[in-house]
Structures are given as structure tokens and as C-alpha cells.
Amino acid sequence: MSAGLIAPPWRRRLPATRHVLPLVLIVVAGVLVVGPLARILLVTLTPSGLGAWADVLASRLSRNLWWLPLANTLILGLGVSAGCLLLGGFTAWLVVLTDAPGRRILGLLHTLPFMIPSFAAALAWGTLFRNARLGGSAGYFEANGLAVPDWLAWGIVPVLIVLVAHYYSLAFTIIAAALSSVGADLVEAAQMTGARRPRILFGIILPVVTPALVSAASLTLAGAVANFAAPALLGLPVRMQTLSTRIFGMIEIGQVERGFVLALLLIGVSGIFLFLSDRLVSGRRAFVTVTGKGGRTRRFPLGRWRWPLLAVGLALGILTTVMPVLVLAASSLAPQAGALFSNWTTHFWLGEGGGQMAQGQAGILRNPVLIEALWNTLKLGVVVALIAMVLGLALAHTITRRKGTVLANVLSQLAFLPLLVPSIAFAAAYIALFGRPIGPLPSLYGSFALLVIAAAAHNLPYAVQAGRSVLGQIAGDLEESARLAGAGALRRMWAIVIPLAIRGLLAGAILVFVKMVRDLSLVVLLSTVATPVLSMVAYRYASEGFTQFANAITVLILVICLAASLVAQMLQARVQRWKR
Amino acid sequence: MIPVPHPVDDDAIRISGLSQRFGDFTAIHDLTLSVPPGAFLVLVGPSGCGKSTLLRMLAGLDAPTGGKIAFMGRTVSSGAGGVIVDPRARKAGLVFQSYALWPHMTVAGNIGWPLKVAGWDRAAREARIAEVLSLLAIAGLRDRYPAEISGGQQQRVAIARTLAPKPAILLFDEPLSNLDAKLRIEMRGELMRIHRATGATSVYVTHDQVEAMTMASHVAVMNRGRVEQFGPPLDLLRRPATTFVATFLGTPPGNLLPVRRAGDWLVHGEVRLAPAALSQGRDEVQLLYRAEQLTTTAEAGAPVLAAEFAEAAPMAGRMMVTATVGRLRLSAITADPPGIAPGDAIALTVLGAPDAVFATNGERID
Numbered sequence: 018m019s020a021g022l023i024a025p026p027w028r029r030r031l032p033a034t035r036h037v038l039p040l041v042l043i044v045v046a047g048v049l050v051v052g053p054l055a056r057i058l059l060v061t062l063t064p065s066g067l068g069a070w071a072d073v074l075a076s077r078l079s080r081n082l083w084w085l086p087l088a089n090t091l092i093l094g095l096g097v098s099a100g101c102l103l104l105g106g107f108t109a110w111l112v113v114l115t116d117a118p119g120r121r122i123l124g125l126l127h128t129l130p131f132m133i134p135s136f137a138a139a140l141a142w143g144t145l146f147r148n149a150r151l152g153g154s155a156g157y158f159e160a161n162g163l164a165v166p167d168w169l170a171w172g173i174v175p176v177l178i179v180l181v182a183h184y185y186s187l188a189f190t191i192i193a194a195a196l197s198s199v200g201a202d203l204v205e206a207a208q209m210t211g212a213r214r215p216r217i218l219f220g221i222i223l224p225v226v227t228p229a230l231v232s233a234a235s236l237t238l239a240g241a242v243a244n245f246a247a248p249a250l251l252g253l254p255v256r257m258q259t260l261s262t263r264i265f266g267m268i269e270i271g272q273v274e275r276g277f278v279l280a281l282l283l284i285g286v287s288g289i290f291l292f293l294s295d296r297l298v299s300g301r302r303a304f305v306t307v308t309g310k311g312g313r314t315r316r317f318p319l320g321r322w323r324w325p326l327l328a329v330g331l332a333l334g335i336l337t338t339v340m341p342v343l344v345l346a347a348s349s350l351a352p353q354a355g356a357l358f359s360n361w362t363t364h365f366w367l368g369e370g371g372g373q374m375a376q377g378q379a380g381i382l383r384n385p386v387l388i389e390a391l392w393n394t395l396k397l398g399v400v401v402a403l404i405a406m407v408l409g410l411a412l413a414h415t416i417t418r419r420k421g422t423v424l425a426n427v428l429s430q431l432a433f434l435p436l437l438v439p440s441i442a443f444a445a446a447y448i449a450l451f452g453r454p455i456g457p458l459p460s461l462y463g464s465f466a467l468l469v470i471a472a473a474a475h476n477l478p479y480a481v482q483a484g485r486s487v488l489g490q491i492a493g494d495l496e497e498s499a500r501l502a503g504a505g506a507l508r509r510m511w512a513i514v515i516p517l518a519i520r521g522l523l524a525g526a527i528l529v530f531v532k533m534v535r536d537l538s539l540v541v542l543l544s545t546v547a548t549p550v551l552s553m554v555a556y557r558y559a560s561e562g563f564t565q566f567a568n569a570i571t572v573l574i575l576v577i578c579l580a581a582s583l584v585a586q587m588l589q590a591r592v593q594r595w596k597r
Numbered sequence: 598m599i600p601v602p603h604p605v606d607d608d609a610i611r612i613s614g615l616s617q618r619f620g621d622f623t624a625i626h627d628l629t630l631s632v633p634p635g636a637f638l639v640l641v642g643p644s645g646c647g648k649s650t651l652l653r654m655l656a657g658l659d660a661p662t663g664g665k666i667a668f669m670g671r672t673v674s675s676g677a678g679g680v681i682v683d684p685r686a687r688k689a690g691l692v693f694q695s696y697a698l699w700p701h702m703t704v705a706g707n708i709g710w711p712l713k714v715a716g717w718d719r720a721a722r723e724a725r726i727a728e729v730l731s732l733l734a735i736a737g738l739r740d741r742y743p744a745e746i747s748g749g750q751q752q753r754v755a756i757a758r759t760l761a762p763k764p765a766i767l768l769f770d771e772p773l774s775n776l777d778a779k780l781r782i783e784m785r786g787e788l789m790r791i792h793r794a795t796g797a798t799s800v801y802v803t804h805d806q807v808e809a810m811t812m813a814s815h816v817a818v819m820n821r822g823r824v825e826q827f828g829p830p831l832d833l834l835r836r837p838a839t840t841f842v843a844t845f846l847g848t849p850p851g852n853l854l855p856v857r858r859a860g861d862w863l864v865h866g867e868v869r870l871a872p873a874a875l876s877q878g879r880d881e882v883q884l885l886y887r888a889e890q891l892t893t894t895a896e897a898g899a900p901v902l903a904a905e906f907a908e909a910a911p912m913a914g915r916m917m918v919t920a921t922v923g924r925l926r927l928s929a930i931t932a933d934p935p936g937i938a939p940g941d942a943i944a945l946t947v948l949g950a951p952d953a954v955f956a957t958n959g960e961r962i963d
């Protein structure tokens with residue numbers, strides 16, 4: 018007699034229910050990730066879409082639509098990547114491999130710039146370096162009699178500087194982690210051969226961390242290529258276009274299909290570099306990751322260079338973190354751009370309006386649009402964080418439980434796909450799919466719901482990553498030991514799984530929240546007057562010349578992000594303490 | 598009379614008054630020893646006793662805070678003068694416990710890089726690489742990367758890389774501790790073959806006293822940053838200078854019985870073990886009995902310790918029995934398994950006079 022025949026009915030139904038969650042996940046991930054991307058491609062394959070391809074790539078317009086933006090985008094990508102490798106590499110070397118004093122402070126300082134949104138840095142740059150070329154009030158330097166040449170005030174140079182200042186800390190984080198995994202004995206083995214320091218650096222240390230260098234280069238490049246805020250604030254005023262500003266412009270003026278074509282091209286450009294960098298390191302036998310033994314690193318004495326190099330490191334950190342924040346904060350209080358630190362007034366925050374200042378506009382905290390934007394932003398951050406974490410946890414669970422199956426592979430590919438798509442192109446894809454009615458569903462364009470699902474989908478990779486690490490923490494044996502101790506399923510859930518998971522989940526949610534609150538490039542296409550968010554309002558103010566308002570809103574965004582990060586830090590610290 | 602020329606210092610390694618402090622903590626205390634060229638010096642001691650610290654000073658990776666080190670009469674490190682001859686100029690090579698192979702270079706690349714740094718030309722490098730590869734029987738691994746070979750093979754590559762530049766002094770930091778037992782024994786033989794083949798003075802750090810006993814021409818037993826005893830392995834085994842050495846060396850290690858003087862006898866508990874004269878007037882001393890001096894068969898007139906059986910293991914056709922007397926663990930040798938359960942009472946007969954007598958501070962007094 019076969020066992021199947023005597024099995025109770027629920028037992029036979031089990032396989033079916035087991036497949037429900039994965040199926041739901043496949044459908045959800047498919048709709049959220051593949052749907053928009055497939056749709057944007059299909060839209061450009063219709064007759065009028067093909068016309069848009071021709072306009073963009075092969076027409077009188079293509080120089081302005083595609084080639085010049087492409088050239089600027091590539092210059093920015095390569096330049097930022099090189100600059101980030103230099104600065105990030107230098108700071109990582111200083112912090113990890115030398116006996117520079119104050120290394121801990123330096124290490125902390127150099128991870129911060131990436132936390133500050135790039136539009137904050139761009140606004141700060143404008144506040145200091147803007148010149149009179151475009152009319153409007155001059156920046157700090159020019160107002161104080163220092164003529165700022167055009168090339169330093171507008172265009173590719175300031176965008177490059179701002180983006181390097183923003184992204185080098187990403188390179189720093191990646192390279193520093195790799196350098197600290199290079200065990201002291203690898204270096205000492207090289208010292209034993211009598212090799213001098215430069216030879217050890219170039220012959221041993223750098224080759225060992227090559228995969229990290231390549232990934233730092235490609236991630237900063239992809240970031241710079243996709244960045245919208247910096248070129249929009251510092252380049253657009255002088256008609257310097259990149260692919261992302263072009264996408265924005267085309268969609269905004271209603272030439273949606275051209276915008277879609279450019280979005281696909283941007284995905285392609287950033288994809289090519291990510292693909293190349295992946296090919297460069299993966300599967301190469303020489304680049305197996307080193308597992309650091311014991312974690313001791315060999316520090317080189319800097320001798321008389323200790324203090325000068327510390328000064329350079331500190332200056333870099335201060336110029337890229339403290340300065341921008343300080344400038345923004347001061348400017349949101351100072352009525353004159355040339356006197357950032359005098360005549361401070363709370364007008365731009367609390368003023369009643371109707372007076373001479375700021376063309377009679379009220380302070381931001383009295384502006385109903387801004388208040389609405391503030392609530393929208395917080396709501397968006399919280400809702401997206403929740404949805405992304407629930408989805409991420411479910412995906413991570415299914416992927417780890419079914420490791421090695423086709424299903425798990427498909428799901429994990431789907432979940433990580435958004436990482437490869439620049440946010441502005443991702444937003445364009447969402448417009449392509451949801452921008453018009455689908456069957457009985459109305460168009461979602463301009464709705465809060467569209468913002469939420471696009472943002473949740475774009476944050477899926479981070480959420481899945483967080484979900485995985487949470488699940489890793491409560492890995493099998495912990496739960497099993499509770500089961501062996503005789504605890505029932507509910508009790509296990511309550512006493513083991515939830516306390517272990519909650520902090521990790523919260524930390525992941527906060528990360529998503531912060532990314533949302535300071536995001537501009539995704540919301541810039543999806544947020545409309547009906548659904549204002551803070552970063553978008555700041556961008557509008559800035560492009561209309563109301564610098565102080567834009568700066569004040571940016572300060573507000575920074576404060577929200579800082580508060581959320583502090584909460585995350587505290588959670589993390591508690592988790593650490595309790596792990597020890 | 599012919600004037601004697603300036604005396605040539607013919608010690609390959611001479612360490613005098615060496616010390617190393619890390620902040621308040623002294624890892625090496627005023628350490629002095631020397632070995633002749635071609636010696637195989639083993640530094641043995643428990644984990645944390647300062648072996649690696651000493652070896653790193655010999656390698657030139659760290660400077661001492663006091664004392665000095667001379668190779669072939671030439672001072673290479675000095676705490677006072679701060680003379681640090683860099684590692685290459687010492688002609689010393691170091692084999693790391695972790696192997697420290699460079700992961701981005703092939704086996705041949707790992708072996709060749711030090712030669713390249715030393716300025717060997719290409720042909721000489723290739724020849725030398727082939728030579729050491731065959732010396733270590735790993736010619737087949739030439740083009741593999743470290744991640745693609747086993748731990749034992751990595752170990753061989755690490756040794757080959759250290760040998761390649763023909764160092765005059767070879768330093769090993771617990772090179773075998775990451776290998777499994779069988780490979781360890783095999784590599785032990787291999788290392789000694791290499792030592793004979795190269796003739797390089799070697800300093801070998803281990804916490805495994807069996808390695809020390811089998812490989813060394815000279816052994817320094819270290820404990821808490823000091824050398825407890827220094828000499829040829831058999832001398833140390835036969836005449837341990839301290840209780841630490843006595844209980845650290847030997848398989849199984851010797852038994853130390855604390856005794857006190859009671860009348861004409863030295864007694865452990867109530868058991869009379871030896872005549873009081875052995876204590877040279879002290880009230881309390883410790884007696885060393887070898888494992889083979891304790892047995893379970895009764896012997897007329899021999900003292901008997903009442904103990905509790907703990908475990909028995911076969912050893913060279915006989916049984917090594919471990920039993921406890923209070924908190925003391927004792928090893929005895931018997932012909933047959935005792936056939937009783939752990940925790941059962943067992944009588945240990947003490948045969949003959951104690952092998953050595955130690956004062957309570959651990960110093961040997963006889």
C-alpha cells in the first residue's frame with residue numbers, strides 16, 4: 018500500500034500551498050520589475066516609438082538629443098570614477114594602512130559624504146560659487162568681490178567636483194573594507210623579501226584588492242552616469258545636458274517616446290560598464306577573495322608625514338561633509354548671499370510673507386505646499402520602507418529556502434535587477450507602464466500609489482539584502498535548538514525569531530526610508546503638483562532661483578535623514594552589544 | 598707568542614638580554630641564548646608565551662625594546678641603538694603559520710617574486726623556481742593559484758617561497774599547526790630533510806613538544822616571556838631544570854607529586870615516598886616521577902597512592918593509565934587495561950627513587 022493513499026487530506030494539499038507564496042512572489046516581482054522595463058521597450062517598438070529611435074540616434078536632432086548628452090555623461094562617469102578611486106583610495110590607505118593619528122575620526126568622516134544627498138552638495142556649491150552670468154543673485158564669493166569664472170560656476174567642472182565629493186566616500190567604504198581584509202602576514206611576507214613600500218603597495222596590496230577597486234570604480238561610475246541632481250542644478254542652467262537631464266526634459270515637455278528611448282539608452286550605457294567590470298573580475302582565478310586571517314593589518318609608519326597627511330584627510334572630510342551642511346544651514350538663515358554669517362533671520366523658515374524678502378513668499382514652515390510635501394515625504398518613506406521590507410523578507414525567505422532551484426535563481430535575479438537600472442530610467446519605465454489606463458485600471462500617473470510602487474520596486478535589492486542578513490542571523494540552528502528545547506511554533510516565533518529579526522528588519526527599513534526621503538532622481542519624474550515631496554519642492558525652488566528656500570528644505574531633509582540614521586545606529590549598536 | 602686576531606664570533610644567532618614591551622606588558626624578558634651555524638633551534642612553549650614575538654624580532658619585522666640580536670657576529674637588532682637591519686639584508690626567511698601566500702599570484706609567481714625583488718635575472722629565477730619546486734615535490738602545481746591547492750600543498754609552496762632566495766637563516770612560526778595529524782608527521786620529516794639539504798640555521802616555533810623533541814638540535818622551552826631551559830632535547834628531557842619543563846616535555850609528561858617532610862620521610866598525604874634528606878632541609882618540595890615509575894601492579898615495599906581511575910589509552914603495546922589523586926592528574930604505565938570504570942578506585946604503586954626534586958618555586962634542587 019502506498020503511503021500517499023493513507024495520508025490525511027491536508028498532507029496531500031501541502032505541496033500546493035507550498036507553491037503559492039513563490040508563485041505570488043514571481044508575479045509580484047514580475048509586475049514590479051519586469052513589467053515596466055518590458056513595457057518601456059515595447060512602447061519604443063511601435064511605429065511612433067521607432068520614429069523616436071530614429072530622431073534620437075539618426076537625425077538632425079541626435080547631436081543634441083543623444084551625442085552631446087552621451088559625451089557629457091561619459092565624461093562625468095569616467096571622471097567621477099577616476100576621481101573617486103584616487104580620493105577614496107588615498108583616504109582608505111590613510112585610514113587602514115598607516116599609523117596616521119585620528120584614524121577613527123577620519124574613517125567616520127569619510128563615510129559621511131555619501132549620506133548627504135548629491136543635490137545638497139550641488140546646492141551648497143551654487144550658494145558659494147554662483148556667478149552673475151545667469152542673472153539672479155550672485156553666490157558668496159562673487160558677492161564678496163571674488164570673480165568666479167563661468168567654468169567654475171556652471172557646467173561640467175562643478176558637476177564633476179560635486180559628484181566626486183559625493184561618491185568618493187562610496188569608493189572609500191569599499192576599498193577600506195578590502196584593505197582591512199589584507200592580512201598583515203601577506204604584507205610581512207613581502208617585507209621579508211626586502212621589497213620597499215611602494216613595491217609592496219603596487220605589487221601585493223593593490224593587486225589583492227583589485228576586485229574591490231574595480232567594483233568601486235564601476236559603482237561610482239554607474240552612480241555618476243545616473244545622477245540627476247548635480248547636472249540638473251549646475252549644468253542645465255548653461256544647457257549642459259546629460260542623459261538623465263535629457264530624459265527628464267523630454268518627458269516633461271511631453272516628448273515621452275524620445276524620453277523612453279533615452280532611458281533605454283541610459284540603461285544600456287550604465288549596463289555596459291557594470292557588465293564590463295563584472296567580466297573583468299569574476300571568474301578570474303587570480304581574484305578569489307582573500308579571507309583575512311585574524312584581521313590584523315600591518316600599518317606603515319608615516320614618520321614626518323603623519324601630521325600633513327592627517328591634515329589633508331581631515332580637510333577633505335570637512336570640505337565634503339561639514340562645509341556643505343554648514344553652508345546650506347547658514348544660507349537658509351542669511352538674507353544676503355554675500356554675508357552667510359550675518360543678519361541671520363528665520364524669515365525663510367517662519368516668515369509671514371507679503372514683505373520685501375523673497376518676493377513676498379512666506380517661510381517654508383508656513384507654506385502649505387511644503388507642509389503637504391513634508392507629510393507626503395514621511396508617508397512615502399514609511400510606506401515604501403514597510404512594503405519593501407515585507408516583500409524583501411518574503412523574497413529572501415523563499416530564495417534561501419529554495420537555494421539552488423530555478424525558482425530561487427529567477428527570484429533573486431528579479432530582485433536584484435533594479436540595482437542595474439538608473440533611477441530616472443526606472444521612473445520612466447513606470448510612466449511607460451502605468452502612465453495610461455491598463456484595461457479597467459485607471460492611469461496611475463501623478464498618483465501617490467505610483468510613487469509608492471515604483472519606489473518599493475527600486476528599493477527591492479536593498480530590502481532583499483536586509484532580509485537575507487536577518488534570516489542569516491536567525492539561521493536554522495538557533496531555531497532548531499529552541500525546537501529541541503520543546504518550544505512550539507508560536508512560542509519559537511515569539512521568543513526567538515521576532516526578537517532576533519526585529520532590529521535587523523528595522524535597520525533595513527530605516528535604510529530604505531532614508532534613501533526615499535533624500536531621493537530626487539526617482540521622484541523627479543513621478544511626483545507632480547498633486548503629490549509634492551520635499552526633494553522635488555527643493556529642486557523647483559532652486560531652479561526658480563529661490564536658493565534660501567531650497568537650502569532650507571534641504572536642511573530639513575538632512576535633519577530627517579540624520580535622525581533616522583541615528584535611530585539605525587542605536588539599533589545597530591544594541592544588536593552588536595547583545596551579540597558579543 | 599702570535600697575537601690572537603680579533604675573536605670571530607662563530608655563533609649563527611646570538612641573542613643577548615633581549616626584551617620586548619607592549620605598553621605595560623612585557624612579552625619577552627631579558628632573554629639570552631645562542632646557537633651555532635646549522636643548528637635547528639626549536640622554541641617551544643604554551644600559546645601566548647612570546648614565541649612569535651621573539652621570532653618577529655629575529656625576522657626584523659619588529660624592533661626590540663631592549664637587548665640585541667646578532668647574526669654571524671653582526672648586530673641586526675638592538676634595543677638601545679635601534680639598529681635594525683632590514684629583513685632582506687639579514688638573509689633571513691620566514692614561513693608563516695597562515696602560509697601568507699599572495700592570492701593573486703600563481704605558485705611559480707609566489708616563489709619568483711622574492712627573487713625578482715632581489716634582482717635575480719629571469720633565467721636564474723626560472724631555474725631556481727624549478728629547483729625548489731622539485732625539492733618540495735610540487736612541480737605539478739606550478740601554475741595553480743593558492744586558492745586552488747590544498748592546505749598541505751600551500752604549506753609546501755610557502756616553504757618553497759621562503760627557501761628560494763637561499764636564506765642563511767630560516768624562521769618558522771608554527772608551520773604545521775594548521776595541518777592534520779598525518780600530514781604533520783609527513784611534513785616534519787620533509788622539513789628535516791630540507792634542513793639537511795640547505796644547512797641553513799633554523800629557528801622553529803611550536804607549541805607541540807613532540808615536534809620539539811623530534812626535530813631540534815637545540816630546544817628553548819619558553820614560559821611567560823622567559824626561557825625556562827635551553828639545551829639539546831635529550832638533556833631537557835632527562836634533566837629538566839624546572840617543574841614547568843618537567844611537566845611540559847615528554848610523552849606522557851612526568852608526574853609531579855607535592856610532598857612535605859614528616860620525620861625522616863617525605864610524605865604525600867600519609868604515604869611515605871622518599872627519604873627526607875632529598876629535600877635538603879626544605880619542609881615542602883615536589884618530586885618528579887616518570888610515568889613508567891607508576892604502575893598498577895603491587896610491588897613489595899613500594900609505596901602505594903590511592904587514586905581514582907580516569908582513562909586509559911594504548912601506547913606502544915602497553916597502556917597509559919590516567920588517574921587522579923585529589924586535583925592532581927597522574928600518568929602510569931601498565932601492561933594490561935585496568936578493566937574498571939572511570940571513577941573507580943585504583944592503587945598506583947610508585948617504583949624507585951624520584952627522578953628529580955624541585956623546590957616549591959619550581960627550581961630544581963637536585
Ligand SMILES: Nc1ncnc2c1ncn2[C@@H]1O[C@H](COP(=O)(O)OP(=O)(O)O)[C@@H](O)[C@H]1O
Nearest residue numbers: 619622624642643644645646647648649650651
Ligand atoms: N603587538 C602586540 N601588542 C600587544 N601585545 C602583544 C602584541 N603582540 C603580542 N602580544 C602579546 O604578547 C604575548 C605573546 O604573544 P605571542 O608571541 O604571539 O605568543 P605565542 O607564543 O603564542 O606566539 C601575548 O600575551 C600577546 O597577547
Ligand SMILES: [Mg+2]
Nearest residue numbers: 648649650771
Ligand atoms: Mg604565535
